[in-house]
Each structure stands twice: as C-alpha cells, then as structure tokens.
Amino acid sequence: MYPNRDRFIPPTQNGRTAYGPPVLNFQNRMLVVERVMQRLSGLWLSFSTHFVLVRKLFDLVFGRLKNWVHIRLGRVPPTVRDLAASIETCNWPTASIRYIACHPTGMERALLTSMDVALLYSDMRVPPQRLTSAKQRHVTCAAFRPWSSSELAVGGAGGICLWKPLPTMPRMMQITWYGYKPKDFIVDLQWLQTGTHLVSATLGNRRIQIWHPELRQLMQELHVPLPGTHCWVMRYQSDILHLISFLKSDAPILRYRNSLKTWSNQLTKRMxxxxxxxxxxxxxxxxxxxxxxxxxxxxxxxxxxxxxxPFMVWSTSEVIDLRSFYCNWQQHEGGLVQSMVMDPLNVYVAFMFKRRPFVLLCLLHIPFNCSLKLKPMQLIRSADGHPDAFPTCITFGFMDRVASHRDRSLVIGWSTGRLQIEELIAQTREEALLFEELEIRHPQQVFEIDLY
Structure with a gap:
C-alpha cells in the first residue's frame, strides 16, 4: 500500500506481515507545517480579497441608487444638498416661501421664507410678526400648538425653535430652543391632539422624537422601520399617538402580518x-x-x-398615474409628483409637481370603505398670470367659523413670492360634483409677501 517499504514491521497475530508509512524526522515535520501554513495563508488572502471586492460591489450597487435619498446612520452626516433633495418643497434652496403652516382649528398661518424667517399671520391684511433667531437656520417645517393661537414650533438645522408670547406682553414672542444634533435637520413636525407633546422627524437617522415642551427635554426616541423617509408616519391625521403605539410594540408571531415594520417594508419595495x-x-x-x-x-x-x-391585512394598488391625465375633458401633462396634501374633510386631495405651473385639485372617493379613487377636478394656476411662476409649497387650512361648518381653503405659495388662497365651499363629495357640473370656480385671494 505504501511506496516506501524500507522499514520492516513485525508480523501481526494472524501471521501476516504489514507495512506502514515511513517515520518523519524533525526536518520533514517542519516542512509539512510550513506547507500547511502557506496553504492557510493563501486561503485567507483569497477570502480577504474576494470579501473586499464583494463589499465594494455591494456599496456601489446599493449605496448609490438613483433617487434614493438615504443617509446612513453614524457615518456621514446629512448636508444641505441632501436636505434639498429630500424635502417636499419645490426648489427649496431658492424658494421664496418654503413652508406654509395653518392652525388646525383657527385662521392663523405661518410662512417660512428663504431668509429663515417665520412670518406669523393672524390676519392676512395685517402685517405679520417676524420671528428670527440665530439658531433658526435652514428652516423646513412648522406646526401650531392646537390649543394656542400663537405658539409655533419651527424645525430646522440642529433642533426646534418654539415661539410663544410673553405673559405680560402678548405681542412680544419669546423663544425656547430644543437642541437635537448640530449636524442633523428636523424635516417634519406634528403636535399631539392634546398639545402636550411635540413629535419631530429628522433626516439623518431612522427615528422620530417625542418632546415635552414644558420640561424642555427629549422624552423618547422611536425607531422608524424605513430609512430615509418619515412623511408617511408624520402625516397621520388621527392622533399620532396611535401610530406611535405600533412603533413601540413588536407584533407576536400569530399577528406577524399586523407588524408595522412588515407592512411598511412592503409599502416601499422599490424606492x-x-x-x-x-x-x-x-x-x-x-x-x-x-x-x-x-x-x-x-x-x-x-x-x-x-x-x-383579529389582525390587520394591508393591500396596495395603483390609484392613478398623473404623468398624463384628463381634467375638464382635456388632456394635461403632469410629471413627477413633488408633494401631496389631504383635505381635513377628506373631500379633496391636492398635488404639486416638479416645476409645473399649476396645482392639481382632485376629488377623493372611497366607495364602501374599499380602494381609493381620485378624479382630477381643476387646475389652479397663478392668479397674476406670470408665465414662469410655479408652486413651491401647498397646504389645506380653514377660512372662518360658520354656524355648523368651517370653510376650508387651499393655500399655495408661488415662486414669485405670492400667497394664493383658494376657498373651498363644498362640504361633501356630492356638493363638489355639483359645483363642477355648474362650473363654479373657487373664490381666490392673492397676497404679496414681504420677504424683507
């Protein structure tokens, strides 16, 4: 069995002679150990090389996807360019009006300008209060406190500025700074319905923050299942506290399909x-x-x-493609959607496109509480007729209080620095269809905003 049979092996018990392998001396043993070590070194070098190549390929494919605005936590802090690419404001760096906040129950409005100034209006015909601070930089969002007509939270670089009137001088505003991370940006704000807590979302991580204004501190940070996007969480019209309860709790095995993380991952399979x-x-x-x-x-x-x-099952379907649509028996070109806002009464939905000269007003229909349907109703253009004007931000708000209802309005900020208010009289879907049949246009108001 062995080629080298120089060494004699005594016969075994059955009388046969057996031969074994030669005995290795010290030098031969060292040569074997060296060959084994060389082999292991070659395998490790090959593994390291392939691992580096695979890692580089992974980063190239998944770390640089087009239109994927995703800031990796703990690595590279977000920049102003990342903020401009992820924000819903059209042309945010140079937009005259960056954001419009309307009080949830009153007529107060707040406008954020490109000068990082918050303009607080109680009446659009009266000059506003100008709220400025050295800490109020790269403003992105604002929210009124529900039970207060003048307390305003403004989000921007590094944290939140909370403005409230002085007890002795209501026309004078004092500021409270809620610092988060100096190199991060607050991109969305919402108050709880009770007004006791403030919820914010940041650009650079996958978390939302819960603030206690009176204690002046961050109460809790909650993990958001999806990276790079928070608007689907913050636009919850019901009390966001119900949505937070989903984020705080993990679904058991029998209710795995009810997990918010599972459903949200299914929502954004593509982008x-x-x-x-x-x-x-x-x-x-x-x-x-x-x-x-x-x-x-x-x-x-x-x-x-x-x-x-019981557990919840979510189904997703395409509602409408706004690249090309029909409105008032004419075909129009829409394009990429920049922003979408919902009417407080769930009658209308407004869409703003990337640098398109109009806002699309659609009628919302939910037949038998099933799938959603949208019908384009009206194209709203700039009232001054400027050929190069395009909307930068939109929102819904209330006009005034009437006996049993409140007239709503669609507020549009234009690139020309003008604020346009469209009054929405219809209170139900049937009234909106009737107004369309009678070709009744919404009353308009246009205000020139003094940025300086």
Whole structure:
C-alpha cells in the first residue's frame, strides 16, 4: 500500500506481515507545517480579497441608487444638498416661501421664507410678526400648538425653535430652543391632539422624537422601520399617538402580518416615499415613491386569525398615474409628483409637481370603505398670470367659523413670492360634483409677501 517499504514491521497475530508509512524526522515535520501554513495563508488572502471586492460591489450597487435619498446612520452626516433633495418643497434652496403652516382649528398661518424667517399671520391684511433667531437656520417645517393661537414650533438645522408670547406682553414672542444634533435637520413636525407633546422627524437617522415642551427635554426616541423617509408616519391625521403605539410594540408571531415594520417594508419595495397622506380615520394611506408619477393607495381590513384573534391585512394598488391625465375633458401633462396634501374633510386631495405651473385639485372617493379613487377636478394656476411662476409649497387650512361648518381653503405659495388662497365651499363629495357640473370656480385671494 505504501511506496516506501524500507522499514520492516513485525508480523501481526494472524501471521501476516504489514507495512506502514515511513517515520518523519524533525526536518520533514517542519516542512509539512510550513506547507500547511502557506496553504492557510493563501486561503485567507483569497477570502480577504474576494470579501473586499464583494463589499465594494455591494456599496456601489446599493449605496448609490438613483433617487434614493438615504443617509446612513453614524457615518456621514446629512448636508444641505441632501436636505434639498429630500424635502417636499419645490426648489427649496431658492424658494421664496418654503413652508406654509395653518392652525388646525383657527385662521392663523405661518410662512417660512428663504431668509429663515417665520412670518406669523393672524390676519392676512395685517402685517405679520417676524420671528428670527440665530439658531433658526435652514428652516423646513412648522406646526401650531392646537390649543394656542400663537405658539409655533419651527424645525430646522440642529433642533426646534418654539415661539410663544410673553405673559405680560402678548405681542412680544419669546423663544425656547430644543437642541437635537448640530449636524442633523428636523424635516417634519406634528403636535399631539392634546398639545402636550411635540413629535419631530429628522433626516439623518431612522427615528422620530417625542418632546415635552414644558420640561424642555427629549422624552423618547422611536425607531422608524424605513430609512430615509418619515412623511408617511408624520402625516397621520388621527392622533399620532396611535401610530406611535405600533412603533413601540413588536407584533407576536400569530399577528406577524399586523407588524408595522412588515407592512411598511412592503409599502416601499422599490424606492423611498416622496410624499404621503393619511385619511382621517387612518385606515387608508396614499403615497408616491420618489421619482414617480404614480399614486398608490393602501387599504387596511380586519381579518380573524388563529384563536379568533383579529389582525390587520394591508393591500396596495395603483390609484392613478398623473404623468398624463384628463381634467375638464382635456388632456394635461403632469410629471413627477413633488408633494401631496389631504383635505381635513377628506373631500379633496391636492398635488404639486416638479416645476409645473399649476396645482392639481382632485376629488377623493372611497366607495364602501374599499380602494381609493381620485378624479382630477381643476387646475389652479397663478392668479397674476406670470408665465414662469410655479408652486413651491401647498397646504389645506380653514377660512372662518360658520354656524355648523368651517370653510376650508387651499393655500399655495408661488415662486414669485405670492400667497394664493383658494376657498373651498363644498362640504361633501356630492356638493363638489355639483359645483363642477355648474362650473363654479373657487373664490381666490392673492397676497404679496414681504420677504424683507
């Protein structure tokens, strides 16, 4: 069996002679150890080389996807360019009006300008209060406190500025600074319905923050399942506290399909969300992914699971493609959607496109609480007729209080520095269809905004 049979092996018990391998001396043993070590070194070098190549390929493919605005936590802090690419304001760096905030129950409005100034209006015909501070930089969002007509939270670089009137001098405003991270940006704000806590979302990480204004501190940070997008969480029209309870709790095995993380991962299989809007009860979500003109709708339904335990099942379908659509019997070109806002009464939905000279007003229909439907109703253009004007930001608000209802309005900020207010008289979908049939146009108001 062995080629070298120089060494004699004594016979075994059965009388046969056996031969064994030669005995290795010390020098031969060292040569074997060296060959084994060389072999292991070669395998390790090959593994390291391939691992580096695979890692570089992974970073190249998944770290540089087009239109994927994703800041990796703990590595590179977000820049102003990242902020401008991810914000819903059209042409944010040079936009005269960057953001419009309307009071949830009153007529107060706040405008954020490119000069990092917050203009507080109680009446559009009266000059506003100008709120400026050295800490108020790269402003992106604002929110009124529900039970106060003048307390305003403004989000921007590094944290939040909370403005409130002095007790002895109501016309004078004092500022409280809530610092978060110096190299991060607050991109969305929302108060709880009770006004006791303030919720914010940042650009550079996958978390939302819960602030206690009176204690002047950050109470809790919650993990958001999806990277690079928070608007689908913050646009919850119902009390956002219900949505936070989903973020704080993990779904058991029997209710795995009810997990918010599972559902949200299914929502954005392709790209992050550019803009989103919830219906009033929170059981429908409309959203548009980045770099798309298609509007998707997600609908929830209750299903009885094992042991008769109910859980939510979400289904997603395409609602409408706004790249090309018909409105008033004419075909129009829309393009990529920049922003979408929902009417407080869930009658209208407004869309703003990338540098298009109009705002599209659509009628929302939810037949039998099933899938969402949208019908284009009206194209709203600049009232001054400027050929190069395009909307930079839009929102819905209230006009005034009437006996049993409040007239709503669609507020549009234009690139020319003008604020346009469209009064929405229809209170139901049937009234909106009737106004369209009678060709009744919404009353308009236009205000020139003094940026300086």
């Amino acid at each position: 992050p969300i550019q803009t989103a809007a919830w219906t009033a009860r929170g059981n429908h979500l409309m959203y548009v992914v980045k770099g798309s003109s298609k509007v998707y709708g997600s609908t929830s339904s209750m299903v009885m699971g094992p042991f008769r335990h």
